[in-house]
Every structure is written in C-alpha cells, then in structure tokens.
Amino acid sequence: MAKIIQMAVMLGSSKLGHGAFGFDERQADSTPVPQMKRELPTRKMCLEAFKRTHYDILIIGGGAVGSGCALDAATRGLKTALVEANDFGSGTSSKSSKLLHGGLRDLEQAISRLDVAAFRRVRCSLQERSHIGKLAPHLSQPVPILLPVHHWWQAPLYYMKLKIYHLMAPKATRSFQYLSADDALEVFPMLRRQELFGAFVFYEGQHDDARMCLSVALTAARYGADICNHMKVSRLIKNKDGNVAGAEAVDQLTGKKYSIRAKVVVNATGHMSDSLRKMEDSEAKPLCTRSWSSIIVMPRFYCPEEVGVFDPHTPTGRSIFFLPWQGHTLVGSSDEPLNLPEQDTQPTETDVQSLLDCVKHFVTPNFDVRRCDVLAVWGGYKPLPVQSDSLHHTRFKNHVIQLGPRNMLSIVGGTWSSFRVLAEKTVNAAIRYGDLSPLRKESVTAESCKLDGASGWSPKMFIRLVQDFGMERDVAEHLSNTYGSNAFKVAVSADSSGKAWPIVGKRLHSEFPYIEAEVKQGVRDFACTLEDMVARRLRVAFLNVQVAEEILPQVANIMAKELNWSRDQIKKQIRQTRTFLNSQMGQLTKESASQMNIPIKMSVRQVRKFAGQFRQMDENNTGYVSIADCCRAMKTMGVKEVPVDLMHNVLRDIDVHAQGKVNLYEFLLLMSAIVQGNTEYLRYARLYLDHKKQMQGSNFPTVMQMERAGGGL
Numbered sequence: 001m002a003k004i005i006q007m008a009v010m011l012g013s014s015k016l017g018h019g020a021f022g023f024d025e026r027q028a029d030s031t032p033v034p035q036m037k038r039e040l041p042t043r044k045m046c047l048e049a050f051k052r053t054h055y056d057i058l059i060i061g062g063g064a065v066g067s068g069c070a071l072d073a074a075t076r077g078l079k080t081a082l083v084e085a086n087d088f089g090s091g092t093s094s095k096s097s098k099l100l101h102g103g104l105r106d107l108e109q110a111i112s113r114l115d116v117a118a119f120r121r122v123r124c125s126l127q128e129r130s131h132i133g134k135l136a137p138h139l140s141q142p143v144p145i146l147l148p149v150h151h152w153w154q155a156p157l158y159y160m161k162l163k164i165y166h167l168m169a170p171k172a173t174r175s176f177q178y179l180s181a182d183d184a185l186e187v188f189p190m191l192r193r194q195e196l197f198g199a200f201v202f203y204e205g206q207h208d209d210a211r212m213c214l215s216v217a218l219t220a221a222r223y224g225a226d227i228c229n230h231m232k233v234s235r236l237i238k239n240k241d242g243n244v245a246g247a248e249a250v251d252q253l254t255g256k257k258y259s260i261r262a263k264v265v266v267n268a269t270g271h272m273s274d275s276l277r278k279m280e281d282s283e284a285k286p287l288c289t290r291s292w293s294s295i296i297v298m299p300r301f302y303c304p305e306e307v308g309v310f311d312p313h314t315p316t317g318r319s320i321f322f323l324p325w326q327g328h329t330l331v332g333s334s335d336e337p338l339n340l341p342e343q344d345t346q347p348t349e350t351d352v353q354s355l356l357d358c359v360k361h362f363v364t365p366n367f368d369v370r371r372c373d374v375l376a377v378w379g380g381y382k383p384l385p386v387q388s389d390s391l392h393h394t395r396f397k398n399h400v401i402q403l404g405p406r407n408m409l410s411i412v413g414g415t416w417s418s419f420r421v422l423a424e425k426t427v428n429a430a431i432r433y434g435d436l437s438p439l440r441k442e443s444v445t446a447e448s449c450k451l452d453g454a455s456g457w458s459p460k461m462f463i464r465l466v467q468d469f470g471m472e473r474d475v476a477e478h479l480s481n482t483y484g485s486n487a488f489k490v491a492v493s494a495d496s497s498g499k500a501w502p503i504v505g506k507r508l509h510s511e512f513p514y515i516e517a518e519v520k521q522g523v524r525d526f527a528c529t530l531e532d533m534v535a536r537r538l539r540v541a542f543l544n545v546q547v548a549e550e551i552l553p554q555v556a557n558i559m560a561k562e563l564n565w566s567r568d569q570i571k572k573q574i575r576q577t578r579t580f581l582n583s584q585m586g587q588l589t590k591e592s593a594s595q596m597n598i599p600i601k602m603s604v605r606q607v608r609k610f611a612g613q614f615r616q617m618d619e620n621n622t623g624y625v626s627i628a629d630c631c632r633a634m635k636t637m638g639v640k641e642v643p644v645d646l647m648h649n650v651l652r653d654i655d656v657h658a659q660g661k662v663n664l665y666e667f668l669l670l671m672s673a674i675v676q677g678n679t680e681y682l683r684y685a686r687l688y689l690d691h692k693k694q695m696q697g698s699n700f701p702t703v704m705q706m707e708r709a710g711g712g713l
Helices: 002-011 043-052 064-075 104-113 116-135 154-168 181-187 209-222 270-280 349-362 416-434 462-469 473-493 516-524 530-537 545-563 567-584 604-617 627-636 644-654 664-674 679-696
Strands: 054-060 080-083 140-149 177-180 198-207 226-228 231-238 244-251 257-267 288-298 308-311 320-325 328-332 376-385 399-403 409-413
Touching: 043 226, 043 257, 054 064, 054 244, 054 416, 064 080, 064 209, 064 416, 080 209, 080 257, 104 116, 104 154, 116 154, 116 198, 116 416, 140 154, 140 181, 140 320, 154 198, 177 181, 181 198, 198 209, 209 226, 209 530, 231 257, 231 270, 257 270, 257 416, 270 288, 270 376, 270 409, 288 349, 320 349, 328 349, 349 376, 376 409, 399 416, 409 416, 462 473, 473 516, 516 530, 516 545, 530 545, 530 567, 545 567, 604 627, 604 664, 627 644, 627 664, 644 664
Parallel strands: 054 080, 054 257, 080 226, 140 308, 257 409
Antiparallel strands: 140 198, 177 198, 231 244, 244 257, 288 328, 288 376, 308 320, 320 328, 399 409
C-alpha cells in the first residue's frame, strides 16, 4: 500500500490545472502567447483558399482529435486545412458521456497490476483535464459524482483508490468525502437503502462535447486554418513518387470538387479511418476496431441534487452512471458490445430497454421507471486500435499514430480527456515525417492558448447580460456558458421580446433557454443544415427530440433568411432532419415503431370506433393525443369519474413512449383497459412479456475489456 501511494505522489508531483482542476497561472511557461490572425472566416472564404493554397498539413476528419490537430498546427504557424464529411463533431465526438474523466477505472486496473505505465496514463488524463479547463473555462466545469458502497469491505478499497487518484491530480483539484448511507440517500433518494453501506463523493470534469469540438475548429480558423464541414474526401492525390500529397474533396452542398494539396495528410476520421487507409493502400490491414455504447436522456428528477452517480459494481454485475447535464439526466453503462454493422449508427429499442432495466434494478422499487421518461437516445462508436504485435508491449495502449506506406499519417483511438495531447503528438509526427518548418517547434495549446470566447469570461459574466440587455437569468447563463465572452455578440443581435420583461431574447421554446439570435449565430458558426443547428449548435435534439421536432419549422425559417433557402429547400431540410431525429436520436428507435407486443383485446368494430375518435382528437395529425383528451373521451363514453390512479397503473403497464400523450396503439390499449374493464388482462400480458424478455436477455453482449475502453465512464 505504501509503495502504491509513494508511486502516486511521485507521478503526481507535476501539478497543473485550472479552478477545480488545479491550474496555476504562475506555473505557465514563458512561451509567447500566439495571437489570433483574423476574424472568423466564412465557409466560402475557406473554399476559395483551398483552390490557391499549398498547405503544410491537411487534416481529414473534424472530430475532437482532427479539430485538435488543426488548432495545434495553426497555433504553431503551419499552413493548415481541415475538412469534415459531415459537420464538426457530428460523429462520436458529440455522442459522449460529456465527462472529462481522469480514468478512475483505469486506476483500478493499474493498482491491481502495479503497472507504472498505467499510472502515468492516469496522471496524463488528470493533467489533460486541467489543460482543457484552462483552454475552455466557459465550456468545462466540475461535477460531483456519488460512488455507492454496497459492502463494508468496499469502503477502505474505494478510499485507497480515491486517495491515490487525488494525490495524482493537480493541487487545486477538489478532494473527495465519505457519506453515510443516510446522507447518501439525502443526496440521491432513489438509491436502494438495503443495498447501501455508504458512499463517496468525488469530482470529475464535464463539458458540452459538440460545442467544445466546434469551438476548437473555429479557434483554429481564427489562427489561420482553413476549415470546411460537409466536404467529403473522394480520393487521395498522389505525387509522381506515389506518395499522398493531398486529397480531392466534394462539397456536399453544391457537388463541386476541390483539389487540396498538402505536404502531409493526417487521417483523423475516427472509426472510419480504415476506409481512408484503403484509399492510400488497397491492401492495408485493419488498424481500427470499434465498440458501441448508447446513452438515454431522462428528466432532471433522476439526478435530483445535480449530483451524478457512478456505480462500477452494481448488485446485478453491470456498471451504470447517472449524470446531470443541461437540466436533464444522462444514463448509460460502460459495458460496450462489439461487432456491430459498420454503417449502423442508430440506437435500438434493445439498447433503450437494456438501460431501463439497469435503472430499474438500481433505484428503489418504489420509483416508477417508465419508457416515456426517455426524452432522447443516442449511440456512438468508440474507435480503438486493433491489438497486434506492435501494440503488445502494453495492454493500456488505447491510441496509435501510424505512418502509412504512402506517407499518410493515421491517428486511431483517444478520448475527450486525451484529445489535446493526441493532437500534439500527431502534429509532432507530421513535422518530423514531413520535414515541416513551424514558427514554434513546441505545442502551445497546453499553456498559452485559449479557445475563442475564453478570454474575458468569468463565471459571473451572465449578470452583465441580465443587467445590460434585460435577459432572463437562465438565458443569460446559457449564453455565457456556451459562447463565453462572445455571448455579448449574440445579445447585441437579439431581437426585442415585445414584452416588459425580458426586454430582448425571443425563446425558441418555453422549456429551453435557446433564443432566435442563436440561430443566426449558428449560421455564422458554419451551420449549413437544419440538423447542424438543432443537434450541435443548439443541443435540443440531444435533450428532447419531441421539442426538437416542434421547433423545426421556426428554426428553418430563420435559417432560410440567412442562407437564402427556397420553400422547397425548407421542406427538404425539415424532412431530412425529421428522419435524423427518428433514426438517430430516439424519436422512433428500431423496432419501437412496429413493435406492438400486447395484443389489443377488442373487436374490429370497436377498434374502428376508437380509432375514429382518436383521429378526431388528433386535429393536427401529429400521431398523438394528450392524456387530458383521453380523459374527456372517457367521459363521453360513460365513465362518470376518470379513475386517475387506475389510469396511472394502466399507463405504466402499457409503458407509453412519450410523456403526457399516447399514440393510436397506446390509446386503444388505454381504452380497452379502462372503458372496457380489461385491466387484469393488460397486467398479466405485461408480466408475461417482461418474463419473456428476461429469458431472452439473459445473454449479455460481448463486453469491452476495461483496459481497452479508455478507463473512464
């Protein structure tokens, strides 16, 4: 034990961080701070630059690592280009758990093996968390996480791990504390008391991943990089020696082709990296494997005190986490099944039900976990290097930078906690292999660089927005924590609300702090499609898909004025974005639309009668009617007083897919149960289906080894 703690202290002797993560401004080196060269260029300006510029480095892939490479290269003075086939951060980078973790579970593996290399990796993650906190203080903040203790003997083990974790972290990192079982229940009342001995509370970092990725790319552009989203590489350009010397990219909005030439090409396309490597060498062996994980979004009351929960050892044997994020709760598991189809990025109903089952077995039985509490679902691939002889020297190798046979650099692996240091390593390799001549040989992103909007920001900056512009507090806080000091630009362009209060800031929806002025700003921030806007400029698609669908026409009309869309283009954008919401954000997960598990116990005549009534109530053809409408319908059918408690139980047994409303199938089941008195039939049908699902789901998918999964949540 003493040896382990001594090792942790030795490895943690370098103390860096920011705020809750320990950054000390006095320890920054004397490297001159590079100045941003220009205001943010437009997409059109970058396209024109592609035609005439011969770049030092071309990065393909605008995710976390690709955007990080662009920022690192541009701040060193290299001529940099970045292209992304979809939108910045549209892949795995926007579908994370939103944590900037230090690798607590990685530490568990390191302690069990006394692996110095693994300890160094945890130390690096903790330092990188503090670097990111300095890079973008407005986008990252600490979040308290509850770690339940189920048995008395777990308490000293968890204490030892958290103590080592804290010793390895930067000085100013918040410490952890122990809570009794009663105190833990006050913080998180939904925990099962009989399975709880106590709990620890520790702190991790949290951020808005899509906004972070976008900010990194936009900051790179201000430092001189030419960046462009919706630019798909169709082929690699090779010189007379057969080496890669650029790429031909197709603008997905216009169909125009651009030949972009560069001394070094970096493949940072994540889990699709092998596809690009095949363009370099048709016989290239796979370098990347993938794991899949899904996250469901649930209401705020699943994290009542804005405290997350992470349990790596639940009584059922699976790990689970609850994380508060932007007024909602993210729920996921670190178990990650493998070997899924390549192009399939859609969450399934099986994913949803699997996570809901985890929640039901984790929280107290008195808490009613419902399918309708799932407001959004998303899933993403995590790219990992293929295990090979070259990686055999360490089981903790979760990234690889490889120079291909035709001199293209490929980077595979990494997490949000390590994106900056991976970008630094990749650019170092590009300088070395490409014989480049940067103005600065060393990276400046760790100490001397801040993202656009970080300078001049403070946690209390939102007060100025309230006082000077007359904004509502939640809107002002949202703008401050999203745009940093650039929030004032958004406030200046905001329209009058037409009310006595707030004075400016027309909301797009009453439940969210997003305002119309953000749509205009989003277009300036390279949003080209309606999906770009509702998913990654405004995070509403990741928080509540029903609200996202509701505001589509309003957002599309604002974008149309900025981008000169025709009526046909507006309709096309709305149609395509609805398809995105249905398929990738959980509006209609696979199987859920067609899966009618409980037979409807009605005659054909009765079905026609109730279906006709449903259509009359659904005047706007939304496919749903409210529960209030259902109650009124029951009264017209002879139910004098609607049995509210009975209806609650019926809605639970039906397991409706939306809050406060039902679709036609659910409406028919509701009417069958209450109006016709078939409640017992419905209960037995649900019990049978639950039993059948448990029997079929006894075999869990293949689980990713923790030492290969990045070590975090």
